[in-house]
Amino acid sequence: MEMIPGQSFLLGKLDEVARWAQSSSVWPLTMGLACCAIEMMTATAPEYDIARFGSEVFRASPRQADLMIVSGRVSQKMGPIIKRLYDQMADPKWVISMGACASSGGVFDNYAIVQGVDTIVPVDVYVPGCPPTPDGLLYAVNLIQQQIRQGGRGGLLARA
Amino acid sequence: MPSPQTPPIGSTALDPTAVRPPIDDAIIERVEPSELRARLIALKREGFTMLLDIGGVDYLERKPRFDVVYHLLKLPPRVSSVAEIGRPERRRLLCGVPGEDARVPSVADLWPSADWAEREVYDLFGIVFEGHPDLRRIQMPADWEGHPLRKDYPLRGPARERTPRPVFANKSNVRAGTPPSGRTAAALQRQIALARGQVPPVQGEAK
Amino acid sequence: MSTIDVPPPRKLEIVEQSGNEMVVSIGPQHPSTHGVLQVITQIEGEVISRASPEIGYLHTGIEKSAENLFWTQASTVIERMDYLSPLSNALCYFLAVERLLGVTDRIPPRAQQIRVLMAELHRIASHCVWLGTHGIDVGALSVFFYCFDLREDILDLTEAAGGARMHPNYLRLGGVNGDLPEGYLARLDALIEKFPGRMADLRRLLQKNPIFQDRTVDIGVLSLEDALAWGATGPVLRASGMAYDVRKAFPYCGYEQYEFDVPTRTEGDAYARFLVRLDEMEESMRIIRQVRKQLDTPGPVMIDDPKIAPPPKETIAVSMEALIHHFKIVSEGVRVPPGDVYQSVEGPRGELGYYIVSNGDNKPWRVRTRPPSMYHTQLLKTLTIGELIADMVVIIGSLDPVFGEVDR
Numbered sequence: 218m219e220m221i222p223g224q225s226f227l228l229g230k231l232d233e234v235a236r237w238a239q240s241s242s243v244w245p246l247t248m249g250l251a252c253c254a255i256e257m258m259t260a261t262a263p264e265y266d267i268a269r270f271g272s273e274v275f276r277a278s279p280r281q282a283d284l285m286i287v288s289g290r291v292s293q294k295m296g297p298i299i300k301r302l303y304d305q306m307a308d309p310k311w312v313i314s315m316g317a318c319a320s321s322g323g324v325f326d327n328y329a330i331v332q333g334v335d336t337i338v339p340v341d342v343y344v345p346g347c348p349p350t351p352d353g354l355l356y357a358v359n360l361i362q363q364q365i366r367q368g369g370r371g372g373l374l375a376r377a
Numbered sequence: 378m379p380s381p382q383t384p385p386i387g388s389t390a391l392d393p394t395a396v397r398p399p400i401d402d403a404i405i406e407r408v409e410p411s412e413l414r415a416r417l418i419a420l421k422r423e424g425f426t427m428l429l430d431i432g433g434v435d436y437l438e439r440k441p442r443f444d445v446v447y448h449l450l451k452l453p454p455r456v457s458s459v460a461e462i463g464r465p466e467r468r469r470l471l472c473g474v475p476g477e478d479a480r481v482p483s484v485a486d487l488w489p490s491a492d493w494a495e496r497e498v499y500d501l502f503g504i505v506f507e508g509h510p511d512l513r514r515i516q517m518p519a520d521w522e523g524h525p526l527r528k529d530y531p532l533r534g535p536a537r538e539r540t541p542r543p544v545f546a547n548k549s550n551v552r553a554g555t556p557p558s559g560r561t562a563a564a565l566q567r568q569i570a571l572a573r574g575q576v577p578p579v580q581g582e583a584k
Numbered sequence: 585m586s587t588i589d590v591p592p593p594r595k596l597e598i599v600e601q602s603g604n605e606m607v608v609s610i611g612p613q614h615p616s617t618h619g620v621l622q623v624i625t626q627i628e629g630e631v632i633s634r635a636s637p638e639i640g641y642l643h644t645g646i647e648k649s650a651e652n653l654f655w656t657q658a659s660t661v662i663e664r665m666d667y668l669s670p671l672s673n674a675l676c677y678f679l680a681v682e683r684l685l686g687v688t689d690r691i692p693p694r695a696q697q698i699r700v701l702m703a704e705l706h707r708i709a710s711h712c713v714w715l716g717t718h719g720i721d722v723g724a725l726s727v728f729f730y731c732f733d734l735r736e737d738i739l740d741l742t743e744a745a746g747g748a749r750m751h752p753n754y755l756r757l758g759g760v761n762g763d764l765p766e767g768y769l770a771r772l773d774a775l776i777e778k779f780p781g782r783m784a785d786l787r788r789l790l791q792k793n794p795i796f797q798d799r800t801v802d803i804g805v806l807s808l809e810d811a812l813a814w815g816a817t818g819p820v821l822r823a824s825g826m827a828y829d830v831r832k833a834f835p836y837c838g839y840e841q842y843e844f845d846v847p848t849r850t851e852g853d854a855y856a857r858f859l860v861r862l863d864e865m866e867e868s869m870r871i872i873r874q875v876r877k878q879l880d881t882p883g884p885v886m887i888d889d890p891k892i893a894p895p896p897k898e899t900i901a902v903s904m905e906a907l908i909h910h911f912k913i914v915s916e917g918v919r920v921p922p923g924d925v926y927q928s929v930e931g932p933r934g935e936l937g938y939y940i941v942s943n944g945d946n947k948p949w950r951v952r953t954r955p956p957s958m959y960h961t962q963l964l965k966t967l968t969i970g971e972l973i974a975d976m977v978v979i980i981g982s983l984d985p986v987f988g989e990v991d992r
Contacts, residue, residue, distance in 0.1 A: 247613070247614075247615045248613060249619070250619075250620060250642060251619075251642055251644075251664070251667060251987070251988050252664060252667035252750055252751065252988065254619075255667060255668065255713065255750065256749075256750065258713075258716075258717075258732070259732055259735070259736075259739075262728070262729060262732030262733065262735075262736070263729050263732065263733050264732075264733065264736050275615070277613075277614065277615045289642070290642065290644055292640070292641060292642055292643045292644060292991070293517065293518055293521070293643070294517070294518050294640050294641045294643065295612065295620060295641045295642070298612060298613065298641070302613060324649075324660060324661055324664070325644050325645065325646075325649060325661070326532075326533065326649075327532050327533055327534070327644075327645040327648055327649050328525050328530070328531075328532065328533060328534030328535075328645055328648070329516075329517075329525070329643050329644050329645030329648075330644055330645065347751060348749075348750055348751070350749060400683055400684065400686070400923060400925055401683060401925050401926055401927060402834065403926055426812040426813070427812050427813075427815060428815060429815060429817075429935065429937065429954055430815075430937060430939070430952075430954040432939050432950075432952035432954075433952075434941055434949075434950045434952070435950075446939060446952070448926060448937070448939070448954065452812060452826060452828055453826075454808070454809065454812065455808070455825075456808060456825035456826065456850055457825075457826055457827060457828075458827050458848075459827045459829065459832050459833075459846050461827075462826070462827060462828055462832075462833060463833070464833055464834065465828070465833055467926070469926060488813055488814075488815070489813050489814050489962070489966075490813065490814050490815030490959050490962065492962060493639075493958060493959075493962050494958075514640075515639060515640055516639070516640040516643040516991060516992075517640065517643065518640075525645065525648060526647060526648055532648060532649070532652050
């Protein structure tokens with residue numbers, strides 16, 4: 218987008234404007250599973266404050282959320298539910314796999330934990346850590362915003 | 378590094394209560410499944426108002442194979458202060474259950490806390506609690522096969538020896554070849570270029 | 585393209601169905617359930633006539649993982665059960681293993697003091713999360729921010745001592761991993777000074793608030809008889825009249841030397857549980873003040889037994905025995921004599937117990953957790969009957985379950 222000097226309007230492509238709007242208000246889904254969920258909650262708390270990056274509210278309904286932060290270990294019972302929630306989210310949607318357990322099974326290489334939520338849903342950003350500090354989660358949200366602005370999923374013709 | 382897939386060491390001291398005297402303050406008793414209910418009813422009448430926990434242990438090569446362990450606590454059945462409670466008595470009942478035809482009477486009607494504890498022992502060990510109002514799996518999905526905490530159940534589950542290849546790993550959100558953006562990335566690019574001597578440093582910039 | 589087939593929703597059994605009854609499945613993804621809990625409720629209008637909680641959505645196989653790790657490594661997975669106060673889990677586990685080893689009396693006093701300090705700090709941190717999320721469920725959003733700000737100070741202290749904010753793996757077999765760093769006690773003093781003002785804020789926000797009282801007084805009343813029969817412990821039992829606290833009844837880690845009270849109420853409703861937990865936070869700070877005075881005296885923080893605890897890293901360069909002991913402990917682990925033990929501590933949720941069986945090997949044979957939250961979650965079956973759905977949310981909050989512990 219560019220500002221014409223001397224005039225009071227901006228010129229830009231519609232797609233860019235749409236991407237600017239989408240990246241500035243990514244609303245996550247409340248998908249707290251385990252310990253990483255507590256750090257996710259801490260990211261909304263005063264010291265880290267995810268709201269200043271646009272994630273003002275966490276929506277409980279998948280229909281109203283853009284971003285699914287899989288925060289915690291995914292058990293065998295929970296796997297189909299995560300898939301169903303992902304399917305229910307409206308396009309465009311993004312997924313952050315927060316923590317070692319969601320990214321690859323983490324410390325738990327056993328029968329009970331799905332070894333990586335990317336066997337169930339496509340993931341855009343992986344955040345390592347057990348649990349990652351809230352700074353890590355904030356950086357992941359920033360990377361999603363970068364991806365939106367640079368030409369990833371999103372924009373005017375938002376398709377998966 | 379212990380390998381998670383090697384079978385557990387069997388045999389040595391598989392009935393630990395026979396080897397050395399108890400080392401915590403609980404009084405330990407061993408009962409047969411046939412006398413279990415009578416003994417627990419008697420203990421409840423004696424004042425053991427709380428069933429703390431029911432756990433299972435799989436000893437694999439010992440006969441009987443399983444132990445179902447009941448932890449009881451004697452708390453007074455009325456409003457009590459710290460001084461009145463003092464040091465309450467603890468009991469531990471060990472009930473040996475054979476591997477084939479593992480059945481034990483349920484005590485969910487004596488203490489409602491036994492309900493889920495027994496379901497969990499059933500789910501993870503396969504021990505059936507006769508008389509339980511709703512005996513079904515609690516931790517594993519309803520259609521899961523096998524009882525995971527048994528010693529002959531592999532750590533990684535029945536089918537998986539290796540972690541599967543992620544299905545969506547190749548589906549990236551960003552088009553290939555897109556350069557990184559943002560101030561940090563630009564500064565990093567510049568640092569690399571400086572180090573390679575591709576650009577001259579500007580006034581005041583470190584090399 | 586996915587490997588998981590989404591099954592159709594389960595058919596739920598309905599016991600009796602009159603014209604107005606509806607079966608609603610609440611969860612497992614829901615902001616107000618404090619974790620992954622599914623409650624299948626049978627409701628008439630808004631009133632619950634039957635509630636069936638379903639757990640297992642966070643089953644991690646921690647107990648099976650622990651059977652395949654060395655005794656010292658198992659604490660890494662065990663810490664992740666009650667993730668709001670990880671060091672309580674580790675403390676109980678190590679106390680149990682130390683009992684099996686027979687070295688409970690040889691743990692140095694400074695290690696005991698640091699363990700008590702960590703346990704009480706984590707109790708306050710856990711209650712902060714409880715109060716914050718309970719407040720959100722009830723509609724009081726500001727409380728969340730106050731509580732998490734207080735929690736940040738405690739997490740900073742945990743990170744300074746242990747290396748990580750949550751799950752620091754700071755407690756070890758025989759003591760703690762390294763003494764408190766320089767400047768730590770000054771930061772602890774700053775927290776101790778800040779705490780009474782912050783507690784007064786939290787009380788001022790909620791305790792006499794008529795809306796909060798409306799939502800919690802006489803909700804989820806648990807009689808003492810029911811509490812004992814359903815296996816409730818901790819603040820839930822103490823709010824119903826029984827002053828049972830493991831720190832007083834079966835003292836561990838030197839708790840008998842500290843002066844503190846056990847707050848108890850008799851009403852047994854959600855408001856009583858709220859008051860009990862707030863009072864507990866203040867009692868914890870009282871213990872921390874007493875421990876703080878003891879921490880001025882320096883001393884060793886690890887047991888002096890090379891078969892159990894690796895010798896200090898510096899000695900490896902100069903002592904052959906130290907090097908060999910280090911090598912053996914790291915590559916082969918510690919061998920624990922055969923036996924079984926039940927050890928419990930007073931966790932923030934209630935009586936957290938471990939029943940550990942050893943067969944003489946370097947790995948546990950069985951680690952059974954007595955999870956206080958599981959017995960409290962079961963209570964939902966009786967406590968919610970006749971209450972409104974909105975009250976169910978308050979009841980779950982007042983019972984304070986953590987599903988890492990319930991499902992393990």
